[in-house]
Amino acid sequence: MSILNETYELEGGVLIPKIALGTWQISTPQAVHPTEFALKNGYIHIDTAHGYANAKGIREGIKASRVKREDIFITSKVRGESKTYNEAMSDIHDQLEDLDTDYLDLMLIHCPTPWRFFNHKPTRPHFYKENIEVWRAMSEAKEQGLIRTLGVSNFNVDDLEHLIEATGVKPAVNQIRFSIGHTQPEIVAFCQENGILVEAYSSLGTGSLLKNEDIQKIADKYNKTVAQVAYRYPVQKGMVILPKSVHDKYILENADIDFEIEAEDMAFLDSLDL
Numbered sequence: 001m002s003i004l005n006e007t008y009e010l011e012g013g014v015l016i017p018k019i020a021l022g023t024w025q026i027s028t029p030q031a032v033h034p035t036e037f038a039l040k041n042g043y044i045h046i047d048t049a050h051g052y053a054n055a056k057g058i059r060e061g062i063k064a065s066r067v068k069r070e071d072i073f074i075t076s077k078v079r080g081e082s083k084t085y086n087e088a089m090s091d092i093h094d095q096l097e098d099l100d101t102d103y104l105d106l107m108l109i110h111c112p113t114p115w116r117f118f119n120h121k122p123t124r125p126h127f128y129k130e131n132i133e134v135w136r137a138m139s140e141a142k143e144q145g146l147i148r149t150l151g152v153s154n155f156n157v158d159d160l161e162h163l164i165e166a167t168g169v170k171p172a173v174n175q176i177r178f179s180i181g182h183t184q185p186e187i188v189a190f191c192q193e194n195g196i197l198v199e200a201y202s203s204l205g206t207g208s209l210l211k212n213e214d215i216q217k218i219a220d221k222y223n224k225t226v227a228q229v230a231y232r233y234p235v236q237k238g239m240v241i242l243p244k245s246v247h248d249k250y251i252l253e254n255a256d257i258d259f260e261i262e263a264e265d266m267a268f269l270d271s272l273d274l
């Protein structure tokens with residue numbers, strides 16, 4: 001079985017494919033072709049967000065691929081700026097309409113703060129109460145059958161602890177920046193101890209890892225590219241990956257990662273601080 005068909009099991013038995021096509025920084029017209037091409041070539045998971053403003057392009061790509069809706073896993077996100085019940089509900093309905101779908105497989109709170117406040121410093125402002133309101137809207141939408149699973153993104157341990165304590169529910173996933181040399185160990189450990197699946201974004205450092213000579217040496221050993229090693233690394237940590245490309249060649253390359261990085265090479269990659 002290709003890794004494109006491999007899944008993790010979330011609460012309620014929902015199966016989430018290990019690889020999603022990332023779609024950040026792809027405009028609506030630009031989104032049509034990569035979505036169609038990825039789906040025609042075995043991808044079954046698309047990662048978008050209200051904030052990416054490309055849902056109508058993804059919709060057209062899905063239609064053009066002729067893959068059935070029920071065979072695709074769609075993740076979207078409530079905007080970081082939406083911190084009230086009404087704003088969150090409005091984002092959910094916008095995404096359903098723009099994607100022309102009756103349900104979303106996974107909906108995330110995109111950011112624990114409005115983006116202008118976001119960083120990982122302990123001094124940054126908190127929006128614990130507001131996130132509970134967003135969660136309430138998402139939970140209602142789930143009860144109405146509009147969303148299958150709920151999660152978060154960019155949450156620190158304290159953001160997660162407050163949400164879990166207030167709602168009694170653990171988010172199914174936390175989508176965070178995770179790449180070789182940028183591994184956020186405290187958040188990852190908390191998620192793994194609490195059964196929260198980690199989704200790794202920007203595994204190429206949005207392109208910055210591609211010229212790294214240390215990773216190139218490992219890639220040469222396996223006859224793979226730096227990108228393939230960088231995407232394989234989080235998969236071997238039990239994470240979902242979200243490779244983004246508008247190029248057919250890279251969309252194929254990024255999913256051709258059915259190989260195993262040996263333990264000593266994983267340890268070497270773990271030791272890199274980039």
Ligand SMILES: NC(=O)c1ccc[n+]([C@@H]2O[C@H](COP(=O)([O-])OP(=O)(O)OC[C@H]3O[C@@H](n4cnc5c(N)ncnc54)[C@H](OP(=O)(O)O)[C@@H]3O)[C@@H](O)[C@H]2O)c1
Nearest residue numbers: 022023024153201202203204205206227242244245246250
């Ligand atoms: N939750 C969040 O806050 C958040 C934040 C960032 C990202 N994300 C999600 O994670 C996805 C991935 O993150 P990212 O967009 O930062 O990207 P990334 O995976 O780190 O890197 C993508 C960049 O590398 C290029 N690329 C892709 N495959 C390549 C390959 N095999 N060889 C050479 N270059 C390659 C792409 O360019 P071309 O397109 O020109 O090929 C793109 O510029 C996003 O699209 C989004 O879905 C979520």
